[in-house]
Amino acid sequence: MASESESGAAFSPRNFLASRTRWHALEIVFWLSTLLPFVLVPDYLQLASQIAIAALFAISLDLILGFAGIVSIGHAAYFGLGAYTAGIVSKYGVSEPVLLLVLAAIVSGTLGYVSSFIISRFRHLALIMITLGICLMLYEVANLTSWLTGGADGLQGIKIGPLLGTFKFDLYGKTAYAYALVVLFLCFLVCRRLIHSPFGLSLRGIRENPVRMPAIGAPSDAHIRKIYTIAAVIAGMAGAVLAQTTSTVSLEVLGFQRSADVLVMLILGGAGKLYGGILGSIVYMVARDQFSGINPQYWYFWIGLMMVLVVMYLPNGLLGGLEKLTRRWRGKS
Amino acid sequence: MSETALATRGLQKNFGSLVVANDINIELPRGARHALIGPNGAGKTTLLNMLTGMLRPDSGQILLGGADVTGLKPAARVKRGLVRTFQINTLFPKLCPLEAVALAICERERQSGNWWRSLPAYRDTLDEAYRILCSLQLGGDCTRETRELAYGQQRLLEISLALASKPGVLLLDEPAAGVPRNESSALFQAIAGLPAEITVLFIEHDMDIVFTFASRIIVLVGGRVLVEGTPTEIAADPRVREVYLGHGKHG
Numbered sequence: 047m048a049s050e051s052e053s054g055a056a057f058s059p060r061n062f063l064a065s066r067t068r069w070h071a072l073e074i075v076f077w078l079s080t081l082l083p084f085v086l087v088p089d090y091l092q093l094a095s096q097i098a099i100a101a102l103f104a105i106s107l108d109l110i111l112g113f114a115g116i117v118s119i120g121h122a123a124y125f126g127l128g129a130y131t132a133g134i135v136s137k138y139g140v141s142e143p144v145l146l147l148v149l150a151a152i153v154s155g156t157l158g159y160v161s162s163f164i165i166s167r168f169r170h171l172a173l174i175m176i177t178l179g180i181c182l183m184l185y186e187v188a189n190l191t192s193w194l195t196g197g198a199d200g201l202q203g204i205k206i207g208p209l210l211g212t213f214k215f216d217l218y219g220k221t222a223y224a225y226a227l228v229v230l231f232l233c234f235l236v237c238r239r240l241i242h243s244p245f246g247l248s249l250r251g252i253r254e255n256p257v258r259m260p261a262i263g264a265p266s267d268a269h270i271r272k273i274y275t276i277a278a279v280i281a282g283m284a285g286a287v288l289a290q291t292t293s294t295v296s297l298e299v300l301g302f303q304r305s306a307d308v309l310v311m312l313i314l315g316g317a318g319k320l321y322g323g324i325l326g327s328i329v330y331m332v333a334r335d336q337f338s339g340i341n342p343q344y345w346y347f348w349i350g351l352m353m354v355l356v357v358m359y360l361p362n363g364l365l366g367g368l369e370k371l372t373r374r375w376r377g378k379s
Numbered sequence: 380m381s382e383t384a385l386a387t388r389g390l391q392k393n394f395g396s397l398v399v400a401n402d403i404n405i406e407l408p409r410g411a412r413h414a415l416i417g418p419n420g421a422g423k424t425t426l427l428n429m430l431t432g433m434l435r436p437d438s439g440q441i442l443l444g445g446a447d448v449t450g451l452k453p454a455a456r457v458k459r460g461l462v463r464t465f466q467i468n469t470l471f472p473k474l475c476p477l478e479a480v481a482l483a484i485c486e487r488e489r490q491s492g493n494w495w496r497s498l499p500a501y502r503d504t505l506d507e508a509y510r511i512l513c514s515l516q517l518g519g520d521c522t523r524e525t526r527e528l529a530y531g532q533q534r535l536l537e538i539s540l541a542l543a544s545k546p547g548v549l550l551l552d553e554p555a556a557g558v559p560r561n562e563s564s565a566l567f568q569a570i571a572g573l574p575a576e577i578t579v580l581f582i583e584h585d586m587d588i589v590f591t592f593a594s595r596i597i598v599l600v601g602g603r604v605l606v607e608g609t610p611t612e613i614a615a616d617p618r619v620r621e622v623y624l625g626h627g628k629h630g
Contacts, residue, residue: 059477059509062522064499244485244501245494247474251482254471261431261469262483262544263457264491272492 067242076321080227084220091219097331098226099288104312104323105230105237106280111309112317113241114273115253116165117173119305120181121281123161124154126300127184128282133201133295134194141207143225143290150286151279158278159271166270169256178302185300200296204289215291222291229287233280237320240276249273253318310349314356316363325365383445384409384578385461385548390429390439392422392602399425400436401603407548407578414593415582418622422602423582424466427550431463432456443548458487460547464537466556466582472526476517476536479525480508483543508543514572515539516565531562538569549573551581555588567591590614598622 083094103125110116128150135149161180168176188195196202208214213221240246248269251259259266289295298304307330315326333352337345360367385407392400399422407413415423428434430441432453441449443461451459471479484504485491499505512521515535520528525536534554541549555566563585570592573579583589589596589610596613598605600622606613613619 057509057518059481059505059521060499060502062477063505064497067497067499239497240494242497243494244482244490244496244498244504245492247478247482247485247498248491250474251471251479254473255469258465258469258471258540260433260453261457261463261465262486262540263454264482264486265454269491272494276494 073321077231080231083223088218088220091223093331093335095219095223095226095291096288097327098223098230099284099291100308100311100327100331101324102226102230102233102284102287103281103308104315104327105234105320106277106284107308107312108317108320108323109237109240109249109273109277109280111312112319112322113246113253114249114270115169115256116270116274117170118177119174119302119309120177120179121277121308122300122302122304123177123181123184124158124278124281125285125288125304125308126181126188127157128154128285129289129295129299130188130195130201130285131282132286132289133204136205136289137201137203141205142211143206143209146206146290147229147283147286150282150289154282154285155275155279158281159275161278162271162274165274166267178305181300181302181305185297188297188300195295195297198297200294204293204295206290206293215293219291226287226291229283233283234320234324237280241320245269245272310353312363314353314363316360316365316367319363319365322363322365326363329364382409383407383442384411385430385444385580386442387430388440388442390426390441391437392425392429392434393437399602400429400439401601403439403599403602403604405597405604405607407580409578410575411578411580412592412594413580414589414596415580415599416584416589416596417599417605421599423599424552425602426599427463427552427582430550431461457544460545461550462541462544462546462548463550464541464552464554466552468530468533468537470525470533470536470540473524475522475524476512476528476539477505477508477521479536480511480521480539480543481505483540484508487544511539511542515542515569529562531558531565534558534566535569542573546577548578548580551579551583553582553584555583555585 083091107118107121110118131150131153132146135146140146164176165173189197206215209221209225215221248264251264252266252269256266285299288299311326311330312323314330315324316322333349334345337348356364383406387403387405390400390403403426415426417423425434429436432451436449440447443456443459448456448459474482481498481504484507488504490501490504509518509521512518515538517532517535517539520532525533528536538554554570555563558566567588570588593610595607596610597607598613598619605622606616606619608616
């Protein structure tokens with residue numbers, strides 16, 4: 047204690063916090079390694095782009111669940127809306143992917159903003175019902191308006207032009223993966239900045255103690271509305287990228303399964319760390335790919351087992367477990 | 380000195396048939412050190428909750444610096460300088476004290492909406508946070524997670540968080556609650572060191588603290604102000620001795 051306060055003379059709060067926001071070497075290695083699939087597993091680029099889309103979706107959920115503590119099991123509402131927006135608009139002559147992406151972001155963000163006024167007033171169990179309810183309603187609206195969405199048959203006639211007028215979406219998924227990866231990376235950069243900002247700190251405050259926040263003068267509701275809208279924008283972009291890279295949109299994009307899957311990926315990887323969602327989606331999607339190859343009928347058994355084991359032994363997810371392991375290893379050496 | 384920082388007019392609150400606040404009129408001059416005492420269930424915390432806006436009174440008025448704040452939300456009252464601490468630690472377990480206090484300052488300075496600038500870029504905010512923590516002897520532990528801190532340190536962080544909001548009126552809800560004797564000196568110093576211009580109302584069961592720091596004492600019994608006076612008057616008051624101090628042990 048004494049030595050701590052002595053060294054406290056030289057302690058700089060700014061440097062301490064700056065050291066937390068600095069890029070870690072492992073982060074750079076990770077992002078460089080996302081390029082490896084182009085060389086190592088060129089046959090799996092479609093899967094890789096699916097993973098990148100899932101990761102983007104998981105990051106979007108992480109912003110509200112992992113950082114602000116807002117539970118959602120209907121996050122597919124914004125994903126699906128983004129996918130349908132990109133798909134439907136493409137049928138009417140707008141085929142530039144980037145433009146469609148922006149449109150999808152705006153539409154999803156608008157729904158996110160409107161629903162955030164309800165979301166910000168509730169917590170916990172009530173939020174589970176509300177988020178699920180919104181998603182179910184949207185699902186049925188898409189089901190009902192089959193003249194627009196194709197209903198249960200899926201959206202027909204999606205026409206996605208070449209990316210930036212140059213790169214066509216090829217059969218092998220080269221363009222698809224590159225595109226999904228770039229969108230993921232750019233959104234990640236924005237989120238990374240956000241979580242290290244004063245706003246990001248406020249979100250963690252809401253997660254850690256929503257009762258204290260008003261007592262320090264914080265407008266928690268406004269903070270929640272803001273992050274919920276941002277999360278909806280990103281989820282919408284993830285949906286749009288899916289629509290564009292696969293040229294299909296079906297009701298499944300709004301399904302409960304998709305909301306549940308993204309929640310599982312995030313908790314599996316570790317919520318509240320951004321990279322947790324990415325790691326979770328890699329593990330989940332690869333596991334699903336492998337398990338369903340081994341055992342096409344019962345592969346969810348293994349996913350279920352994995353979920354139970356992770357929650358039992360790694361409460362902070364796979365990433366939390368890895369962090370613990372490296373800390374212990376460093377402590378010993 | 381005669382200027383009133385905080386006052387209530389006929390504050391009334393019932394929970395069903397239970398009267399928890401009955402025509403409460405109190406007046407705190409600027410810079411006051413008032414203690415609010417009373418037996419368990421007297422309605423002390425209820426009064427604090429009404430003052431801070433966490434509970435709406437059935438009738439009556441709350442005046443902050445002469446302005447009616449009865450209808451304002453808790454956060455809006457904090458912005459006007461009416462700040463409280465909590466009897467049961469109400470902290471941010473996984474934030475370190477530096478982050479927690481910086482958070483409170485960011486909210487005060489309306490920097491908390493900024494999601495593009497990095498927190499370390501707010502040098503003044505961080506320096507101020509560190510200064511507050513050092514003044515409450517938390518400088519050495521300000522980078523540990525709050526949940527790892529000793530209980531007494533967490534009580535000090537309660538006060539640090541409140542100070543970060545630059546209170547004009549500070550309401551302390553049993554600041555020393557549960558703090559063991561050997562750790563209470565830091566807390567005593569913290570209370571003694573509160574800037575003189577801050578108006579302080581504190582609830583406390585520890586009579587050492589009450590008689591050391593209070594210039595006036597308000598005794599609340601059954602949701603009603605029984606008596607208000609200087610510590611000497613209160614200690615000598617037979618009604619107080621009867622309902623509160625018990626069998627005249629104090630004095």
